[in-house]
Amino acid sequence: QVQLVESGGGLVQAGGSLRLSCAASGRTFGSLSMGWFRQAPGKEREFVAAISWSGGTTDYADSVKGRFTISRDNAKNTVYLQMNSLKPEDTAVYYCAAAQSTWLYSQSYHYDYWGQGTQVTVSS
Secondary structure (H helix, E strand, O other): OEEEEEEEEEEEEOOOEEEEEEEEEEHHHHEEEEEEEEOOOOOOOEEEEEOOOOOOOEEEEEOOOEEEEEEEEEEEEEEEEEEOOOHHHEEEEEEEEEOOOOOOOOOHHOEEEEEEEEEEEEEE
16 A cells, blocks of 8 residues: 655745645555646546656656656655646646556556645636
8 A cells, every 4th residue: 555645735826836745655665656647626637747666757748848847756755746837727636646567657547546635726
């Protein structure tokens, strides 16, 4: 079992920045691929970013490329999502997810564990 706890969400003005953190416990963090997803009201959950177990490979949704950066610190069992140049359309609940795999995935069904989510609200 893996427990994931997100933090760092909040209210920010358009153009601002936030850094989300996801702390993992319960299983060797270094063996997990990690991802961030988000869900806006009335919309499907969508892929944001993913990172391989080593941190050497990353993937991003087109909508966040160049603005968001995913990273991980295996010594701290934590994955991060640095979000810059935020837009009102980035407003959503952001979820951290873990996959028991060395591959990167953008599809949510590949992920085995999920956090409870953290709200990000970007005002115009």
